[in-house]
Amino acid sequence: MYDGGKIITGLIIGIGLFLSPFFYNAGKVAKAPDPELTEKAKEAKECVASKPYMKAWHMQLLDEWRDEAVRDGERYYSTDRKTWEMPLGKRLMYELRGFIADDGKKDKKPKIGKVYLKSLQVTCMDCHSNKSKFCDECHNYVGVTPYCWDCHIEPEEKK
Amino acid sequence: MGVDRRDFLKIAGFGALVGLGGKAIEILAPGELEASTENIPLTKGKRWSMVIDIRKCLEKQEKDGCKECIIACHREHNVPDWGNPKHEVKWVWQDSYEHVFPGQPNEYIEDGIRHKPVIMMCNHCVNPPCVRVCPTQATFKREEDGIVSMDMHRCIGCRFCMAACPYGSRSFNWGNPRKAPKDLNPDFPTNRTYPERSMGVVEKCNFCVELVTKGELPACVQACDKIKVHALNFGDLADPESNVRKLLRKRYSIRRKPELGTEPNIFYII
Numbered sequence: 001m002y003d004g005g006k007i008i009t010g011l012i013i014g015i016g017l018f019l020s021p022f023f024y025n026a027g028k029v030a031k032a033p034d035p036e037l038t039e040k041a042k043e044a045k046e047c048v049a050s051k052p053y054m055k056a057w058h059m060q061l062l063d064e065w066r067d068e069a070v071r072d073g074e075r076y077y078s079t080d081r082k083t084w085e086m087p088l089g090k091r092l093m094y095e096l097r098g099f100i101a102d103d104g105k106k107d108k109k110p111k112i113g114k115v116y117l118k119s120l121q122v123t124c125m126d127c128h129s130n131k132s133k134f135c136d137e138c139h140n141y142v143g144v145t146p147y148c149w150d151c152h153i154e155p156e157e158k159k
Numbered sequence: 160m161g162v163d164r165r166d167f168l169k170i171a172g173f174g175a176l177v178g179l180g181g182k183a184i185e186i187l188a189p190g191e192l193e194a195s196t197e198n199i200p201l202t203k204g205k206r207w208s209m210v211i212d213i214r215k216c217l218e219k220q221e222k223d224g225c226k227e228c229i230i231a232c233h234r235e236h237n238v239p240d241w242g243n244p245k246h247e248v249k250w251v252w253q254d255s256y257e258h259v260f261p262g263q264p265n266e267y268i269e270d271g272i273r274h275k276p277v278i279m280m281c282n283h284c285v286n287p288p289c290v291r292v293c294p295t296q297a298t299f300k301r302e303e304d305g306i307v308s309m310d311m312h313r314c315i316g317c318r319f320c321m322a323a324c325p326y327g328s329r330s331f332n333w334g335n336p337r338k339a340p341k342d343l344n345p346d347f348p349t350n351r352t353y354p355e356r357s358m359g360v361v362e363k364c365n366f367c368v369e370l371v372t373k374g375e376l377p378a379c380v381q382a383c384d385k386i387k388v389h390a391l392n393f394g395d396l397a398d399p400e401s402n403v404r405k406l407l408r409k410r411y412s413i414r415r416k417p418e419l420g421t422e423p424n425i426f427y428i429i
Contacts, residue, residue, distance in 0.1 A: 071299065073301060073303060073372060119352075121351070121352060122352050151354040151355050151356055
């Protein structure tokens with residue numbers, strides 16, 4: 001091998017540079033996101049759906065809302081307590097079979113909870129008016145940049 | 160000898176026909192144009208429309224240069240003022256009578272409307288060319304009330320609709336509305352319950368679909384009624400006893416470029 005020494009030193013420096021972020025951050029734990037609730041959100045206790053559901057599926061909910069509100073003109077959402085946490089297929093079956101729940105009993109009257117206007121800007125951000133400490137907290141942590149805010153106006157925050 | 164050219168062409172031709180099978184007939188059969196009007200749903204139920212009384216409007220404009228409807232609309236929908244006619248975003252706007260109704264040329268028309276500013280907005284056509292050409296169906300006609308609405312989430316900014324619309328009702332966002340000059344838009348965004356648009360999408364008058372679904376009148380009509388001019392009348396054309404039908408029965412009205420067959424839902428009482 002010609003110039004073996006130089007090549008190997010070069011390789012070591014190169015690999016070292018490549019791995020430097022790894023060594024730099026080794027042993028440190030990245031701060032887990034801790035979204036902060038506003039007073040208003042704390043008082044309300046419950047969102048349009050339960051907390052675990054909203055944590056995992058809020059993007060799907062928003063996506064459904066935007067299609068229903070804009071394209072189908074269905075602008076109101078009622079929190080049907082029996083159905084909000086069911087997977088879509090199950091929910092469809094529940095509604096098609098005339099509200100027969102898992103235990104085989106028929107719900108005489110499907111429970112309709114509160115009614116909300118399907119609007120990110122008006123409904124969601126009314127309670128969660130602290131975008132930088134609520135939305136951005138997790139979005140930054142997982143490295144996603146939703147383009148909602150290209151058009152939808154976030155509430156003004158006090159600094 | 161092998162196959163000569165004549166035989167080769169025959170074999171290839173027959174081979175292709177056999178290979179295609181029944182498809183050959185389908186390919187040669189007369190088809191349907193992709194941009195045909197057949198898939199645009201006809202309005203079921205309501206048919207929102209507007210009757211604009213030009214005389215009342217001009218009378219008020221003579222007095223104080225009224226632009227209340229334009230201001231109200233642009234405040235409601237966060238429409239920025241770019242200060243540059245090339246980047247103008249038009250929801251409600253004005254032009255001279257001759258430009259608004261190019262099919263009515265008359266050199267000797269009375270002074271009352273000659274070169275006078277007439278307000279315009281999207282015509283919410285019964286047969287909208289913009290809906291026909293939209294490749295993503297971002298622009299669509301609401302079946303329940305005939306409003307030509309836009310789903311900004313789907314618009315890719317191709318501007319086919321701008322080319323298709325014969326009324327110039329559509330505007331392209333050349334820049335982010337938030338970056339519009341601050342001195343022209345001091346308190347922008349003016350309505351924090353309505354979104355803005357992003358750079359690269361097309362927008363137009365939405366007949367205040369967000370207010371109409373709540374049972375309110377469009378912002379321009381509200382503004383006109385507030386100053387007690389009542390030049391703008393909003394109502395349901397499908398109902399024979401509605402305010403707009405009554406007005407149209409009583410007074411002579413015209414529409415913009417009716418010869419194109421788009422069937423505008425904005426009527427002008429001259």
